[in-house]
Amino acid sequence: EAGVAQSPRYKIIEKRQSVAFWCNPISGHATLYWYQQILGQGPKLLIQFQNNGVVDDSQLPKDRFSAERLKGVDSTLKIQPAKLEDSAVYLCASSLDAWDTYGYTFGSGTRLTVV
């Protein structure tokens, strides 16, 4: 089966600019996650979708970050405006459902550099 696809792989922007990341999960996976991985740290969950509804966005900085999952398939994560501390790798993962912690599949991530 195809894996989790993410694009772009790399992005460099200036602070205060906006940026968007795209994720296409594995076909049939109802749950989609966005994680932020800052250099030297473990991944931190930003938002979890179950189909097209938000399950957990408690750690999403909502003043600048937004995410959507239209039609319960693809998802986009947006940052507007970006800050220097947003420099990180943004990982998308999917699983069959919210209780399928056996089967998270991660994408290769998008490395964001804010200058």
Place this chain on the structure above:
Amino acid sequence: AQSVTQLGSHVSVSEGALVLLRCNYSSSVPPYLFWYVQYPNQGLQLLLKYTSAATLVKGINGFEAEFKKSETSFHLTKPSAHMSDAAEYFCAVSARTDKLIFGTGTRLQVFP
């Protein structure tokens, strides 16, 4: 609430030596525990998982981990390191129906 602590941000071993990466967890409910590996510029790959069955869990690439409830530990081991094992390793915990909580990672270096 759940959390994991990985002891040692960097571990260096010689090729052929024992690999031991330490992970201690905290969980208010019986946990699920995981080890993931991340190679440079790649996503996370599941090495192994503990889901309340056998306490000694065998994973891919010769790695295994033992769940010790009395010590709240889930250390990752491999009897003989290979150069290709050099990577970042993450321990993670889940409260079964909840999200994965990751540790800060341990970078493994393998010297010839």
